[in-house]
Amino acid sequence: MSNPHISLPQGSLEKQTTTLNLGPTHPATHGVFQNILEMDGERVVSAVPTVGYIHRAFEKIAERRPYYQIAPLTDRLNYCSSPINNMGWHLTTERLLGLQLPKRVEYLRVIIMELARISDHIICNGVVGVDTGAFTGFLYIMEFRELAYEIYEEVCGSRLTTNIGRVGGFERNFSNAAFEKIERFLKEFPKALKEFETLLVRNRIFIERTQGVGAITAERALNYGFTGPNLRAAGVDYDVRVAHPYSSYGDFKFDIPVGTTGDCYDRFLVRGEEMWQSLSIIRQALDKIQDLPADVYHADVPAYYLPDKSDVYTKMEALIYHFKIVMGETDILPGELYNAVEGANGELGFYVISDGGRSPYRLHFRRPCFIYYQAYPELIHGAMLADAVVCMSSLNLIAGELDA
């Protein structure tokens, strides 16, 4: 008996299809994703994604929290690059308050954000390799994600859910060890990345497995709300860092890599080239901060930035500000703002409405992978099951961000 809701790919035999549950805890889905696939032999006839397995109601929780306590919630969106989410939230709050930051703070933020972009792309490209049968590359460059995490650790004390930075700057200055580790990263990572690319980019098996798989045209990608490397792989040069510069990204010279076909191979190449561009941005940022006073790591905004602990015990104003900030009694002016940053997998937007109280009246996260994941059934229609797995990992879906 044929199902009227299923349109079989051309040339397939009219027969009963098999239902296959891919996920939610299947190791090949790299996260909590469930897809109910209708299979005709090895080919995917239709897919119904089910999402929401790790929904944690961040938007509702945020309506009760002071602004600075929302930063830890953003950690748990895209947890492969939480510094970008943290910075995105701080930048949103600062724009809402109209704060101007010193150049050195903005450049330090750029360094951390680009490190986060690299560590996110390491995982995504590594996992694409794993799903096509090349485990070595993944393990090999994973060492450098560890190094990036050590740099976060030097700066803020934590590794995965970083809660890095504060409204107005950083919680402390970068230590010498942090700069040494960044230098080490810049020195050693290019070599490993080059080897990783040599392993895969011209590899016959890898090309056969990824070229033409999960392809999407630029028009469809735009219609589906793609952003980030996935959109650029389809040939649209939209990058929030260039289109709506934030945190002094306008001061840097870098290229936006674009693909042509929007398939898994192009997505892989675009991410690879973005890592090279990020390395160049970090180098430029390190050069730029050489000329700036080394003791500046936050803006002079006592009403929003926590004072030094020794001042809290000895100075009256510092004590008052400390008390007001910690108790969440600093009111934010009323306003309505949509602010976006270029997350590692797309445009991460924060739509915040402040009614003048201690916490936002409404906060909405525009999560890039929630929006582009709905194209997944179209991308894998008629593909082999193994290609569906590669396609999913090359989209860089992060369950925490998708489900918010």
Add this chain to the structure above:
Amino acid sequence: MTNEQIQSRLIEKFGEALTNFEESYGMLSFHAPKELNLKVLQFLYDDETLQFRFLTDITAVHYPDQVGAELAVVYHLQNLTTRTRLRFKIFTSVASPQVFTATRLYASANWMERETYDFFGIDFVGHPNLIRILNVDEMDYFPLRKEFPLEDQTRVDKDDDMFGR
């Protein structure tokens, strides 16, 4: 393309129907009647000078005190050629939250509208598959509406005159 040009082009087309034009943090924002939401979206998409062809986001806001217009549906659009962003809102009552769907124009609107339905109960008329997406199917309330409490309101251990929790 400046915000004034966009505004005058829209007023030229829709006249008095669009209200509350304002510019906050550089982004043009206005209100539209809820029957016109698709007409506005289509006009912004088709018009040769405007070309707002990228749907950034759809979400909603609940204002329980505005009787008859409790729910606002917020659309964020972008013109990718000139990198201009724009926001517009439509208001609907919580008793009859029927709003036309944008899924015919934007494939990305599908899940955005499902999420908005899931959390606010906006009934997108014509949506191909308007079911809950992040919450469980058995849920019988819309959790991001303001009447749904954040924590147990009967708690006494956090009652504090000074900080009003």
